[in-house]
Amino acid sequence: MKFSVNQQDLQQALNYCQGVIEKRSTLPILSNILLDAKKDKLTITATDLDLIFIHQIENIEVLEEGKTTTTSSIMYDIIRKFSSEKKINLTLTDTSKLHVESEKSIFNLNCISASEFPLTDENFDQNEFLIKSKQLLKLLNKCKFSVSNDETRHYLSGIYLHQTEVEEKNYLTAAATDSHRMSISKIRLDKKIDFDPVILPKKTIFQLCSLLDNYDGDVKISNIKSKIKFELKNSILISKLIDGKFPNYIQVIPKNNQKKLEINLKLFLNSVDRVASVSLDKKDGVKFQLGKDVLNLSVNNTNSGDGKETLAVRFNNDLEISFNSRYLLDVASQIDGENIEIFFNDSGSPALIKDPGDFDSIFVVMPMKG
Numbered sequence: 001m002k003f004s005v006n007q008q009d010l011q012q013a014l015n016y017c018q019g020v021i022e023k024r025s026t027l028p029i030l031s032n033i034l035l036d037a038k039k040d041k042l043t044i045t046a047t048d049l050d051l052i053f054i055h056q057i058e059n060i061e062v063l064e065e066g067k068t069t070t071t072s073s074i075m076y077d078i079i080r081k082f083s084s085e086k087k088i089n090l091t092l093t094d095t096s097k098l099h100v101e102s103e104k105s106i107f108n109l110n111c112i113s114a115s116e117f118p119l120t121d122e123n124f125d126q127n128e129f130l131i132k133s134k135q136l137l138k139l140l141n142k143c144k145f146s147v148s149n150d151e152t153r154h155y156l157s158g159i160y161l162h163q164t165e166v167e168e169k170n171y172l173t174a175a176a177t178d179s180h181r182m183s184i185s186k187i188r189l190d191k192k193i194d195f196d197p198v199i200l201p202k203k204t205i206f207q208l209c210s211l212l213d214n215y216d217g218d219v220k221i222s223n224i225k226s227k228i229k230f231e232l233k234n235s236i237l238i239s240k241l242i243d244g245k246f247p248n249y250i251q252v253i254p255k256n257n258q259k260k261l262e263i264n265l266k267l268f269l270n271s272v273d274r275v276a277s278v279s280l281d282k283k284d285g286v287k288f289q290l291g292k293d294v295l296n297l298s299v300n301n302t303n304s305g306d307g308k309e310t311l312a313v314r315f316n317n318d319l320e321i322s323f324n325s326r327y328l329l330d331v332a333s334q335i336d337g338e339n340i341e342i343f344f345n346d347s348g349s350p351a352l353i354k355d356p357g358d359f360d361s362i363f364v365v366m367p368m369k370g
Contacts, residue, residue, distance in 0.1 A: 001066025001092035014076040017046035032069035127194035128222035142185035148178035155244030162197035199242035257343035276325035285322035285368035
């Protein structure tokens with residue numbers, strides 16, 4: 001195997017691989033990436049057995065075809081320290097050494113034979129559909145912060161992706177909850193699709209977001225029983241799905257929250273962020289004291305002190321309610337409009353948060369006790 005590749009192309013591909021490969025893998029081969037040089041393409045594959053990432057770099061100079069595997073983290077560390085835009089020459093000298101050369105640097109990296117690399121070949125041909133990358137990224141970003149970290153309820157540790165129908169329009173809908181807060185977002189589909197509901201694991205979500213951040217185009221999605229496949233122009237991500245039943249989240253959406261608070265998003269975000277600074281671990285509730293067109297925000301921490309701020313708002317009731325500041329900041333950071341709208345029932349009931357700039361996304365946040 002002998003080929004040359006551009007530093008930036010290789011660095012970007014290896015950077016994606018870092019997100020897939022487990023830092024402490026029991027099997028040495030799983031710390032490695034598979035490099036396959038063929039015709040004028042280099043295919044790089046990384047896996048942790050639950051997630052498979054395949055990336056192609058096209059139009060490279062292949063002098064000798066071949067494949068091998070080498071330690072992902074070490075190779076990435078070396079490649080990212082080479083000058084960008086420079087050519088990197090890679091040669092498999094014998095079966096166990098990969099010769100890497102760029103400018104005045106020469107490295108010989110240990111390899112494990114490509115035949116030991118675990119590859120699964122499955123047929124994903126049925127029920128596939130296309131979606132714009134930025135739309136899919138929107139769905140994931142609006143929901144990912146509400147994913148649960150609780151290992152005991154594994155079915156909540158992902159985003160529930162499913163098809164919904166509202167007034168004869170079809171949507172791809174995403175929902176996530178950790179039982180303290182919930183995010184729901186949807187995007188319109190041109191037509192009804194053949195797609196079974198799935199729960200996407202957290203690691204897959206973050207890997208997909210980093211790929212979609214740098215990509216503008218169509219994403220082809222297909223799923224079979226327990227796996228889902230995302231195809232971008234030069235990358236493929238295949239993931240196992242979370243086995244479990246996602247709760248009926250529609251029941252949780254508050255139906256009778258009539259008290260509407262309207263407030264400038266930027267002022268609100270900055271204000272909550274400032275008063276929450278008193279609380280080191282952000283565990284103390286931020287207290288809302290609402291009156292006619294006024295919001296008093298306060299945080300009180302027994303060890304460090306307290307903070308207060310007053311904001312001019314649009315509101316027509318009296319209400320006192322407390323929230324975890326982190327939850328409010330997470331939601332507010334995903335609002336597209338200039339204002340944020342929060343609908344209340346009473347001090348013990350969940351609040352419904354809407355985005356005037358995106359009618360297809362809603363958020364629910366539980367209040368804190370006391």
